[in-house]
Amino acid sequence: MKYVGIIKTVILFLAIAVEHAYAVEPPAPVLPVPSENQLAWHEMETNAFIHFTINTFTGREWGYGDESPTLFNPSALNVDQWISTLKETGFKGVILTCKHHDGFCLWPSKYTEHSIKNSPYKNGKGDIVKEVSDACRKYNLKFGVYLSPWDRNHKDYGKPAYITYYRNQLKELFTDYGPVFEMWFDGANGGDGYYGGARETRKIDSKTYYDWPTTLNLIRSIQPQVLFFSDSGPDIRWVGNEKGYAGETNWNTLTPDTLYPGKPGIGNLLNTGSIDGTKWIPAEVDVSIRPGWFYHSEEDAWVKTPEQLFDIYLTSVGRGAVLLLNVPPDRRGLIHENDVKSLQGFKQLLDSVFANNLAKGASVKASGYRGKSKKYAPKNLTDVNKETYWATDDKEHTGWFEIDFGKRQTVSYVLLQEYIKLGQRVKSFSIEAWKDNKWQQISKGTTIGYKRILKVDPVTTQKIRVNILDSKACPVLSNVAVY
Numbered sequence: 001m002k003y004v005g006i007i008k009t010v011i012l013f014l015a016i017a018v019e020h021a022y023a024v025e026p027p028a029p030v031l032p033v034p035s036e037n038q039l040a041w042h043e044m045e046t047n048a049f050i051h052f053t054i055n056t057f058t059g060r061e062w063g064y065g066d067e068s069p070t071l072f073n074p075s076a077l078n079v080d081q082w083i084s085t086l087k088e089t090g091f092k093g094v095i096l097t098c099k100h101h102d103g104f105c106l107w108p109s110k111y112t113e114h115s116i117k118n119s120p121y122k123n124g125k126g127d128i129v130k131e132v133s134d135a136c137r138k139y140n141l142k143f144g145v146y147l148s149p150w151d152r153n154h155k156d157y158g159k160p161a162y163i164t165y166y167r168n169q170l171k172e173l174f175t176d177y178g179p180v181f182e183m184w185f186d187g188a189n190g191g192d193g194y195y196g197g198a199r200e201t202r203k204i205d206s207k208t209y210y211d212w213p214t215t216l217n218l219i220r221s222i223q224p225q226v227l228f229f230s231d232s233g234p235d236i237r238w239v240g241n242e243k244g245y246a247g248e249t250n251w252n253t254l255t256p257d258t259l260y261p262g263k264p265g266i267g268n269l270l271n272t273g274s275i276d277g278t279k280w281i282p283a284e285v286d287v288s289i290r291p292g293w294f295y296h297s298e299e300d301a302w303v304k305t306p307e308q309l310f311d312i313y314l315t316s317v318g319r320g321a322v323l324l325l326n327v328p329p330d331r332r333g334l335i336h337e338n339d340v341k342s343l344q345g346f347k348q349l350l351d352s353v354f355a356n357n358l359a360k361g362a363s364v365k366a367s368g369y370r371g372k373s374k375k376y377a378p379k380n381l382t383d384v385n386k387e388t389y390w391a392t393d394d395k396e397h398t399g400w401f402e403i404d405f406g407k408r409q410t411v412s413y414v415l416l417q418e419y420i421k422l423g424q425r426v427k428s429f430s431i432e433a434w435k436d437n438k439w440q441q442i443s444k445g446t447t448i449g450y451k452r453i454l455k456v457d458p459v460t461t462q463k464i465r466v467n468i469l470d471s472k473a474c475p476v477l478s479n480v481a482v483y
Ligand code: FUL
Pocket: 061, 186, 187, 188, 286, 293
């Protein structure tokens, strides 16, 4: 009997030796690739923006900067209601307007009187940045900061002294409120404002005035993990519109050398990124659940419906971007009932549409796979493990795979994911369904990236096929799901 044991051990050793001898190298990355923090950010998929300040009480979108802090007076503020609602409806992170263009601060900054400390809220003892960051920790959402560079209240805006003020405020926000996952730099600058009573127009050179490199280094020295959003990055880029869509072609890559926040005319470039970009700077789709960014009661009937939010999900997350959906609290300091209802409906839609992945565990075959090694076999596409992938040999920049459901199923959505740790590759693909004894095209697209969701006219079929028609290098896909 003991020989059986010995033979088994020898076979095992042989198998390991053979596997080793024929180990097929993974594909080399196509540069640039995302950082660890950017990867974690991609996986968040949906975050919430919270616009709340004096504007909520004046009915404006852009406060002039001369509003009295006493106007900030929510009657029933409940941050727990905001964050628990966002948690229940699927959001992973929250970015709060700590200070919007009007300069009013939601925390008691040491450096200005234009803040919550001179408002009736909690008799001037309130700190909404603290309330939100604490609630995010409680509900396990990540916390992010918006601090408008443009400040229509501050007397020194436009002069070097203001940059010191702005940096001091950043130091407060990055020191006193725990980890910040994303810092949102707004490129908007309308020029005119109160400016400590001057009431004039101040133009700055958005290319040089803020000296961003110094500011970013300062923040990184306090919290190195933070990701910076601005029109042009460096870590996350604006998508070029506020309507809720990324480009159908959406490269995570961009060459930022000649770009800067607020540079006019770069919307189209930001919407699609560039195929040959030198840096990984993925797009974030910021859009409001209401027509405005701030709450206005006259817009209560214009809250986006669950169906509209779902369409936005498809044109943002479904095009490889992250969605940043603005949900502005009302004058009570609550997320309005209509918004809560829409968010809940949106969550139900997502849960029902993406409830049953027909590809999970289905049989898959492909035109080929890398070195015929199990490690890169097509079944990795349907194992629901984001760390395994299908890849072809280096010389193959095209290829296909087929999913067989084993019986006829009705298909309405196809979801594809590239293994972006090795870079974004696919330039063109098509999807076919087996119908009337032949392959018939049901969809096509250009880029895939972190995630691509294709909505197709519902088709009843036993098999679908994805053809990679062009790619920067051998295609590397980690996931296909079918609904
Ligand atoms: C814009 C701002 O001017 C809007 O008020 C809003 O904050 C939006 C997210 O960014 O540039």
